[in-house]
Amino acid sequence: MSRYSTFEMNIPVQSYLLAIASGNLVERRIGNRTFVISEPEEIEKVANEFSELEDFLSEAERLTIPYEWGVYKLLILPPSFPFGGMENPLLTFASPAIVPGDKSSVDVAIHEIAHSWFGNLVTNNNWTNFWLNEGFTTFLERKTVRNIFGEDFMKVTAKLENQTVYFEILDYGLENGFTSLHPVFNGTHPDEALSDIPYEKGFQFLIYLESLIGEDYMLEFLRSYLKNFAYTSIDVTNFISFFSEYVHQKFTTTDAEEILSKIDFDAWIYAPGLPPITVDFETKEYNDAIELAQSFLDAKANVTSALQIFKSFSVNLKGLFISHLIDNQEIVDDCMAQYIYDTLQLGDEINGEVVFRWLIVAIRSGQLRAPFESADEFVGSIGRMKYVIPVYQAMLDSNAAIAKAIFNKHEDFYHPIAIKAIQDIFSEDVLISA
The missing domain is CATH 3.30.2010.30 (Zincin-like)
Known part of the structure; x- marks a missing residue:
């Protein structure tokens, strides 16, 4: 039958x-x-x-x-x-x-929902224009997150992910074309340029445009953009032309020309390196997370209050706390890492966003040494590349033989895309950011 x-x-x-x-x-x-x-x-x-x-x-x-x-x-x-x-x-x-x-981690679901408009309804016409999918989607994701969870929550998320992309740009090299919003592949597989750059640099660009025309006009522009390009695949020239026309429609000629004169499309889209203008997403909560991390680096943390403060943090604030330790890794030795781990009860953390970042600190500081039992368990339990690749990179930098043995043990578990990405980090030609 x-x-x-x-x-x-x-x-x-x-x-x-x-x-x-x-x-x-x-x-x-x-x-x-x-x-x-x-x-x-x-x-x-x-x-x-x-x-x-x-x-x-x-x-x-x-x-x-x-x-x-x-x-x-x-x-x-x-x-x-x-x-x-x-x-x-x-x-x-x-x-x-x-x-x-x-x-x-519900913001991941919000991001995928946002793709219903940017990516699925209006699509980039090739992977050189990938930021038209991901930058716009991240922009809508963050607006949705802000309206549901609040301005500070959105800014903390943006700050954490923008730190991630900062490290990625430095790892590629400031002159590397893959740090541009318009990478030219010249025969290289697009997966080689897969990073947070089109997401976060694209998001920052759209936030900058919004700062010039105002949020109400920006949202109106996005609605017009979606209606105009629905069911089509476009490139960056379509976006630039449509945005410029929109500004001229909504503002006086003098104001429109002044607004557009402030936008260096070449620097934002085609040039490699960091965004030409820094968008500030700092909040009191962000500063609290950095101050707590710095108190450990300065050996001035109060054990009781530190645990209470850390437990009150969202997952993203915990990520910012750990990212500050990563950014100051040369100060964090094995004893300090063990003290932080014990004081903040980091062994109780269950969210992969916290766990993978802490494993980087633990391995680099020497608090977690080969054979890297907890890292081995983690990378053998989840195949999400955002989590496992930086952990493999940290293990590789510490003990290449053990890192490769752990990968060999788990290789059959991973998706082929992840296998290729992990194999690449064992090449001297590939750098993976923290």
Whole structure:
């Protein structure tokens, strides 16, 4: 007896957005248009984690134009999935790493929802223009996050990710073309340029444009942009022309020319290196995290209050705290790292965003030495490249033989994309940021 399943997609999509999943899966409705899908034993946890999924979709829709795709379904894949999420229309793929049990990684789901407009409805026409997908999506994600969780939460997230991209740009080299928003591949595989740069540098560029025309006009521009380019694939010249025309439509000739004269499109889009203008996302909470980290570096931390303060931090603030230690790694020896680990009870942390950053500190400081048991366990339990590649890099820098042995043990667990990326870091030609 044969069984057939059929599916008809009436909305045009790019071929890279086609995906199929099969397995022992169950579906749970969250809202009028939103669903989660997972293996049966995980469905309660997943449904609870994303109980606000309908709110996320509605807020992103309110900021843009009506949601085109009818329903939104989020599928949790096995732990070997190499990305946080993949925005296939109607069926977002997501890593179980975004389901830690405390709703601290729901911004990944918001990012994938935002792709329903930027990437899925309006698409970059090639990977040189990838920032038109990811920079715009990150912009909408952050606006949605701000409206739901508050301005400070959004700024802390932006600050953490912008620090990450700062390290990535330095690792590539300030003159490396892959640090541009418009990288030229010249036969190199686009995966070699896969980083946070199109996300965060693109986001900063759009925030800068918003600072020139105001938020209301910026949101109106995005709605016009979506309506004008819906169901098409575009490049950066389409964006520049449309933005320039919009500014001339909304402002007097004198004001429009003044606004556009302040935008160095070449420096922002085509030039390599750091963004030409620094966008400030500092908050009191950010400063609190940095001050706490610095108190440990200065050997002035109060044990009781330090633990209380750290436990009050969001996952992103904890990430900023640890990133400050990474940025001052030369000061952090094994004794200091052990003291921080014990004082702040870091062994209790469950979110991968915190765990992978701490493992970098632990390995580089010598607090965690070969054979790197806890790092071995971590990279063997999750395949998300954002987490495992920096940990492998830290192990490689400390003990290459053990790092390679750990990879060999777990290689069959990883997705082919992750295998290639991890193998690349064992080459002298590739640098991976912290």
